Amino acid sequence: MEYILKNGIVYDPANKVAGEKKDVMFRDGKIVEMVADDAKVIDVTDKIVMPAGIDPHAHVAGPKLVVGRLYRPEDSRKGITNKTAVTRSESGFSIPSCPATGYRYSRMGYGTVVEAAVPPLEAKHTHEEINAIPNIDITPLALFGNNWFVLQYAKQGKIEELAAFVSAWLKLVKCYGVKIVNPCGSEAWGWGMNVHGLDDPAPYWDVTGREVVTALAKANEMLGMPHSIHVHPNDLGHPGNYPTTVETMEAIKGIEKNSPIRDQTMHLTHAQFHAYGGTSWRDAESGADPIIDYVNKNDHITIDVGQVTLDETTTMTADAPMEFDLHQLSGLKWANKDIELETAAGIVPVIYSGKAPVNSLQWAIGLELFLKVNDPWKVCLTTDHPNAGPFIRYPRIISWLMSNERRQEMMDNREVHPWSHKRTSLATLDREYDFNEIATITRAAPAKIYGFQDRGALTPGYNADIAVFDLNPNDIDPSRNPAAIEKAFGSAMYTIKDGEILVKDGEVVKIKQSHTLWTNVKGMEEEEKAVMKQVMPDFTRYYTVKFENYKVFDKFVPNPTVSEVQAGK
Amino acid sequence: MLSLKTITFNQKKTSSISLEFDELIPDEIYNWEKEDFDKYMVPIGNSRFPLTDYFDIEIEGSAENAGEVKMILNGDYGRVKYIGTKMGAGEIIVNGDADLHAGSQMTGGSLLVNGNAESYAGREMEGGSLTIMGNTREFCGCSYIGDWRGMNGGTITIHGNAGKQLGECLSGGTIIVKGDCDILAGIHMTKGFIQIDGDVTRWPGGQMKNGDILINGELGRLLEGFTQEDIVTNPEIEGKTFSGKYIKYVGDIALNGKGRLWLEAEKNRHLLY
Numbered sequence: 001m002e003y004i005l006k007n008g009i010v011y012d013p014a015n016k017v018a019g020e021k022k023d024v025m026f027r028d029g030k031i032v033e034m035v036a037d038d039a040k041v042i043d044v045t046d047k048i049v050m051p052a053g054i055d056p057h058a059h060v061a062g063p064k065l066v067v068g069r070l071y072r073p074e075d076s077r078k079g080i081t082n083k084t085a086v087t088r089s090e091s092g093f094s095i096p097s098c099p100a101t102g103y104r105y106s107r108m109g110y111g112t113v114v115e116a117a118v119p120p121l122e123a124k125h126t127h128e129e130i131n132a133i134p135n136i137d138i139t140p141l142a143l144f145g146n147n148w149f150v151l152q153y154a155k156q157g158k159i160e161e162l163a164a165f166v167s168a169w170l171k172l173v174k175c176y177g178v179k180i181v182n183p184c185g186s187e188a189w190g191w192g193m194n195v196h197g198l199d200d201p202a203p204y205w206d207v208t209g210r211e212v213v214t215a216l217a218k219a220n221e222m223l224g225m226p227h228s229i230h231v232h233p234n235d236l237g238h239p240g241n242y243p244t245t246v247e248t249m250e251a252i253k254g255i256e257k258n259s260p261i262r263d264q265t266m267h268l269t270h271a272q273f274h275a276y277g278g279t280s281w282r283d284a285e286s287g288a289d290p291i292i293d294y295v296n297k298n299d300h301i302t303i304d305v306g307q308v309t310l311d312e313t314t315t316m317t318a319d320a321p322m323e324f325d326l327h328q329l330s331g332l333k334w335a336n337k338d339i340e341l342e343t344a345a346g347i348v349p350v351i352y353s354g355k356a357p358v359n360s361l362q363w364a365i366g367l368e369l370f371l372k373v374n375d376p377w378k379v380c381l382t383t384d385h386p387n388a389g390p391f392i393r394y395p396r397i398i399s400w401l402m403s404n405e406r407r408q409e410m411m412d413n414r415e416v417h418p419w420s421h422k423r424t425s426l427a428t429l430d431r432e433y434d435f436n437e438i439a440t441i442t443r444a445a446p447a448k449i450y451g452f453q454d455r456g457a458l459t460p461g462y463n464a465d466i467a468v469f470d471l472n473p474n475d476i477d478p479s480r481n482p483a484a485i486e487k488a489f490g491s492a493m494y495t496i497k498d499g500e501i502l503v504k505d506g507e508v509v510k511i512k513q514s515h516t517l518w519t520n521v522k523g524m525e526e527e528e529k530a531v532m533k534q535v536m537p538d539f540t541r542y543y544t545v546k547f548e549n550y551k552v553f554d555k556f557v558p559n560p561t562v563s564e565v566q567a568g569k
Numbered sequence: 570m571l572s573l574k575t576i577t578f579n580q581k582k583t584s585s586i587s588l589e590f591d592e593l594i595p596d597e598i599y600n601w602e603k604e605d606f607d608k609y610m611v612p613i614g615n616s617r618f619p620l621t622d623y624f625d626i627e628i629e630g631s632a633e634n635a636g637e638v639k640m641i642l643n644g645d646y647g648r649v650k651y652i653g654t655k656m657g658a659g660e661i662i663v664n665g666d667a668d669l670h671a672g673s674q675m676t677g678g679s680l681l682v683n684g685n686a687e688s689y690a691g692r693e694m695e696g697g698s699l700t701i702m703g704n705t706r707e708f709c710g711c712s713y714i715g716d717w718r719g720m721n722g723g724t725i726t727i728h729g730n731a732g733k734q735l736g737e738c739l740s741g742g743t744i745i746v747k748g749d750c751d752i753l754a755g756i757h758m759t760k761g762f763i764q765i766d767g768d769v770t771r772w773p774g775g776q777m778k779n780g781d782i783l784i785n786g787e788l789g790r791l792l793e794g795f796t797q798e799d800i801v802t803n804p805e806i807e808g809k810t811f812s813g814k815y816i817k818y819v820g821d822i823a824l825n826g827k828g829r830l831w832l833e834a835e836k837n838r839h840l841l842y
Contacts, residue, residue, distance in 0.1 A: 073716075074712075074715050077713065332717065333715075
């Protein structure tokens with residue numbers, strides 16, 4: 001079937017199309033340059049057309065989600081909707097059910113989401129959950145930053161063996177890239193401890209976060225992975241943590257990039273949580289400037305923000321010691337999880353309130369990061385869902401970015417606490433994003449950062465992943481109509497995935513099986529065999545599962561999209 | 570309260586699976602006419618069925634808002650859940666028992682159950698009054714499963730006995746039990762007042778941080794986290810004076826709590842030290 005989206009106003013930053021009135025055509029699930037005269041016409045005259053959204057960092061599937069849903073039944077009571085002829089019933093606000101996750105992304109015009117933290121031991125379960133999420137493709141990242149074998153190789157400086165280990169493990173667990181969370185800190189949590197700073201060694205290992213991050217960055221580039229290392233640095237959420245963040249970015253500066261698509265060698269995630277000045281929450285202030293200055297001056301770094309949305313939400317992270325600190329701070333209930341030899345996790349509810357000074361400060365710091373970045377290709381829109389807020393708030397964040405008037409109104413009306421302007425520079429920033437920049441931070445930039453060559457743009461041959469929004473950019477002033485912006489981006493006129501119309505006028509009209517994206521590195525087969533021989537004695541000795549039960553079998557990934565890369569190239 | 574419109578539900582038959590009445594509150598139906606009830610499908614399990622299969626509905630008078638409505642429910646409502654849930658105004662009288670969640674999340678108005686109420690009566694109540702003439706079971710005036718925010722306003726009066734974990738996570742409002750009460754009344758409470766006129770089996774106020782629990786009957790066992798502070802004559806609590814001598818405990822010290830537990834002195838001499 002051939003289609004032509006007629007007369008839309010197209011924003012496609014990857015192809016340098018910024019608000020041009022033109023047609024977009026697709027056939028058999030792919031964008032094409034031409035279609036036959038009898039192609040089905042979809043009239044989108046003067047409506048915004050963009051590639052489907054790509055969320056570069058969220059937590060949508062895996063054991064943390066399951067624990068979160070189990071211990072927060074009060075969250076599952078929210079967002080309940082009845083089933084329709086097409087969809088199943090939905091539940092949950094910050095931790096929606098699997099079907100609701102797919103539907104809600106789809107309604108916002110999204111097509112791909114990165115699940116940012118898969119413990120390899122729990123990968124099978126994560127893939128099962130991914131299979132239960134419809135309508136969006138999911139890109140899982142595997143956790144390596146506290147893995148015992150990684151710590152050992154990093155300590156010994158054996159980069160080639162480490163690269164072979166990463167390559168072998170990605171095949172085993174069917175993941176797309178390398179995630180590092182609080183390097184050495186989550187391992188320390190096994191002893192009830194944490195590490196502070198990049199040079200604080202993991203107990204009993206005598207290896208530091210700096211060594212782990214640089215070793216994994218080198219291994220990642222040696223393999224020529226499509227995505228860079230994806231780093232959640234040490235000291236998340238602690239006042240005065242920005243020097244650690246800058247040091248982490250600086251630590252890998254000299255490592256040469258080995259990828260034709262992306263520019264960066266490190267993607268720093270949820271930067272807002274790592275951009276705090278001060279020495280305690282009493283004197284906390286924005287540390288956004290040193291972070292964003294570094295990003296602006298260096299091409300080896302990209303970031304996503306992790307914008308606080310001022311909602312009640314659920315925090316969940318492999319940074320388990322941080323979650324314990326949060327539990328101590330808030331007094332709210334806490335769940336803790338250990339993943340043997342690999343990582344840990346913690347879960348705590350959080351109520352981000354505009355009345356609270358600290359939450360307002362966090363809100364403002366996130367916006368500072370967005371508004372101070374020189375090149376929007378270096379920043380992505382995230383809430384670190386659900387940690388800083390649920391992903392369904394992306395349209396609201398877009399409205400904040402496009403409307404200085406709204407931001408000032410929130411500060412003037414005390415919708416946020418005065419710390420938002422007294423301890424940050426937000427009140428002095430009058431920048432407003434335009435639609436092309438919004439398309440960049442939600443579509444083009446994430447695609448480039450992940451090295452995607454089939455999505456994130458309306459390039460002929462790419463997947464026909466397209467979003468249409470019921471807005472005429474020539475008729476609306478986003479600065480003065482933030483509510484209309486939020487409404488339109490929250491309810492796509494059309495969401496098209498692989499050439500199929502999944503959403504029409506904000507309603508899900510079709511369900512589609514998700515694809516799972518993973519990376520298959522070739523050319524390291526012999527090295528992988530040697531490494532497997534090396535690690536097996538310790539695997540057998542320390543894991544409580546047998547290796548035969550560890551691997552993710554093909555049946556767990558029934559709809560794969562495999563990114564084939566040749567090691568070293 | 571002035572009721573201008575009376576809506577009477579006369580039960581025709583019961584269901585083995587509970588009906589759900591949370592959509593049938595004065596706030597929602599104050600302007601309904603007979604034909605609205607005739608076409609209404611009531612949730613039962615995972616389906617809906619005509620309300621009129623189960624009830625004859627009589628309507629007298631008219632109302633311009635929920636506050637002018639009185640609903641009278643005649644029959645056995647032991648298999649009807651969520652009576653008065655999220656009710657904000659008006660009056661509901663149940664002439665019989667009520668199933669789970671009666672009066673839960675009420676913000677105003679009054680609900681009278683002239684029988685027993687099942688568990689979760691008055692759960693997360695924010696205002697209004699709930700009166701139960703019989704007994705109620707577990708989790709009356711509590712938080713929802715997993716939540717840490719329970720009842721925070723309004724008044725619950727139970728003329729019979731109450732089950733376990735009465736007023737769990739209470740953060741405001743008043744609960745009065747005329748009869749006896751089972752274990753862990755006021756667990757995790759942070760504010761508000763619980764008065765129990767009968768006997769209490771064990772452990773009221775576990776992990777409470779603040780608020781008052783007053784027991785006029787005999788307490789079986791006290792938690793170790795409470796410190797005996799004084800014996801007070803005619804204490805005044807929440808603006809009300811209680812005649813007689815009461816032993817005042819403070820706790821739960823496990824959480825550095827400042828909650829107050831008042832035990833009628835004569836009946837609880839065995840707990841004095």
